[in-house]
Amino acid sequence: MIDALFTDSDYVATKKMLDVTLLRHQAIASNLANVETPNYKRLDVSPSFEAQLRQAVAGRDSSEIASLQPALAVDNNAISGRADGNTVQLETEMLKLNQNTVENTLETQLVSGSLARLRLAITGKG
């Protein structure tokens, strides 16, 4: 039955979100690296992934959540306010960078919390 502890849909979804924060960090690193490259278009995690994950979490289907693969895509909603066609805005990226790191902290703590509860259940002491 120990298997069920690791296939719980919330636990699987948290792990998936950890992957997403790493991927988004990669996108932000790329965006900030190219903040002054003409015609560079900002990247982000593809919006279709978010919709799929939301659906899978609502259905509480662990195997479906685990099979989802987040991907990077060009952010078409970003508008260029600059003459060089670049769609990166430094301030927005910095905010997203910090937001993403906080999200990552939250998710690592959720995973750690699940493991700590499991340990408590096994040993009877924290």
Next chain:
Amino acid sequence: MINLLTGIDSTSSALDAERIRMDVIAENIANANVTKDVDGKPYQRQEVVFESMLRAQQDSDAPDAGSQTVQIARVQRDARPPRMVYNPGHPDANAQGMVAMPNINIHEEMVDMIASSRSYEANLAVVKNARAMAMQALSIGRHS
């Protein structure tokens, strides 16, 4: 090879590129009054041209739109004409007493320098955050 610090490729390429840009700006400011460059003409302002490069995908399950690194495509000369200054006593003055000075505007260089150091800082913040995330990942499941 595993990559503990996500996005480090993009960030390191950007730090390298900004460093080179800073070197070019330093060269421009240092040569702002050079009337005789190696070719005998006044020094010409140089500027860097950035271009992005799709990071080579090593793993097969990599996402389609890969993250990009940045590199300096070339360092090109600014074709604007030299600044003409009236200074008949100067050894490089022409018959009318005008001296061709480099086409450098110190204010422009200073603004470029600030922009460059701001992007440098932004990229350092990315590494700092990547490091924080890596440390958190390493502490998953640790006894608190």
